[in-house]
Amino acid sequence: MDQTNEIEARFLQRLQQSISDGSFVKLTLSKSGGADKAFKNVYARLIELKGEEALQFTLRYTTRDVVKNHPVAEGVAMVGLWLGQDFLNGGLFTLDEDISIQYSKKRVPKLFFHPASQEAAPPKAHDKQKQYFIEAAGNPYLPDMGVTGAGGQILAGGQRKFRQINKYIEIIDSLLKQHPLPPEPQIVDMGSGKGYLTFALYDYLANQLGLRPAVTGVELRQNLVDFCNDLAEKAGYGGLSFRAQDIYDFQPGRIDMLIALHACDTATDIAIARGIQAGAGIIIVAPCCHKQIRKQMHCQTGMQAILRHGILEERQAELITDGIRALLMESRGYHTKVFEFISTEHTAKNLMIVGIKGKPNRQALEKVDAIKRDYGIEYHYLERLLEGEKEE
Numbered sequence: 001m002d003q004t005n006e007i008e009a010r011f012l013q014r015l016q017q018s019i020s021d022g023s024f025v026k027l028t029l030s031k032s033g034g035a036d037k038a039f040k041n042v043y044a045r046l047i048e049l050k051g052e053e054a055l056q057f058t059l060r061y062t063t064r065d066v067v068k069n070h071p072v073a074e075g076v077a078m079v080g081l082w083l084g085q086d087f088l089n090g091g092l093f094t095l096d097e098d099i100s101i102q103y104s105k106k107r108v109p110k111l112f113f114h115p116a117s118q119e120a121a122p123p124k125a126h127d128k129q130k131q132y133f134i135e136a137a138g139n140p141y142l143p144d145m146g147v148t149g150a151g152g153q154i155l156a157g158g159q160r161k162f163r164q165i166n167k168y169i170e171i172i173d174s175l176l177k178q179h180p181l182p183p184e185p186q187i188v189d190m191g192s193g194k195g196y197l198t199f200a201l202y203d204y205l206a207n208q209l210g211l212r213p214a215v216t217g218v219e220l221r222q223n224l225v226d227f228c229n230d231l232a233e234k235a236g237y238g239g240l241s242f243r244a245q246d247i248y249d250f251q252p253g254r255i256d257m258l259i260a261l262h263a264c265d266t267a268t269d270i271a272i273a274r275g276i277q278a279g280a281g282i283i284i285v286a287p288c289c290h291k292q293i294r295k296q297m298h299c300q301t302g303m304q305a306i307l308r309h310g311i312l313e314e315r316q317a318e319l320i321t322d323g324i325r326a327l328l329m330e331s332r333g334y335h336t337k338v339f340e341f342i343s344t345e346h347t348a349k350n351l352m353i354v355g356i357k358g359k360p361n362r363q364a365l366e367k368v369d370a371i372k373r374d375y376g377i378e379y380h381y382l383e384r385l386l387e388g389e390k391e392e
């Protein structure tokens, strides 16, 4: 072991030992030395998580804090990775002594020992505090969106939006664990509106997953596009941009993930079609209103006795619209999942369709035809789009 590694190993051993013998108080890393100049400090404390000791790190960036918990051994290893790379000073505070590791300009570490400055370890917090994917405090875009106040507190009127944003990122997080994106993913959000979810997605991909995403929001309304572009610049989100355009006319290049949340009526079909045409690896849509199929429905089966009630016909039209969307996606090689998302203030509709690129399902089109026959439906708009036609 060379001298540098030996000194780092001694510091990490003291960290591990202080945790084991109960003398650990806290750890801080400072003096940024890595490529990411926005990564300013790390603070660690000991917590109890599901009955096990864990290290809780607060990663301080210029504009926000990110909190992460790690089992002790993993946490100690993380400190080893940061030391000498991202941070050139480390301070370990124990009940016995304070130990610091400091790196010279040539990154040669040295250890310093001082009498203990801390008289007691803080009580080990049970980490019952809810961990959010998107944190309210220090967030650079939520205040302008009216979700949080200047001090980072969630405003009364922003609670629902904050929950929705976090739920959405939670879904994306679990999806991406199974289907990871490339390091520099190209993402398009169609019908991005005021951009709540687009900003949160960018924030999560860039600041939590450490990717270098290029996220484009496409939105008809110029005023929203201007608002979002100004805010992206203010937040320092260089890979996030918005353009005022009808999604129908959007000519995508490569798309790794296509998103369309609550895009009105057939705008969802246009988004799916553009995603399929671009060969997107992941397509995520949360449909909004469903008018196109309902206008055509003339049920040919015994179901007619039920569908004479307007509300039931409306619900059935939604079911068929989204069910056929999923089948058409399958016919084009997407393995689909349909599940409940979360209701929003825009709409009570809370369905999400996720498609992951795989092999085409050859039987899917026959199933679509059978459903169309049963319900007297002439065509589904997505079918037309996939055949290259625009008119309804």
Ligand SMILES: C[S@@+](CC[C@H](N)C(=O)[O-])C[C@H]1O[C@@H](n2cnc3c(N)ncnc32)[C@H](O)[C@@H]1O
Residues within 6 Å of the ligand: 190, 191, 192, 193, 194, 195, 196, 197, 218, 219, 220, 221, 245, 246, 247, 248, 260, 261, 262, 263, 264, 267, 288, 346
């Ligand atoms: C209900 S909002 C949803 C906004 C955002 N995706 C969300 O979930 O918070 C739907 C947005 O889609 C936009 N939109 C609808 N049709 C569009 C089209 N053809 N091209 C671009 N934007 C469209 C609307 O202007 C509106 O801002």
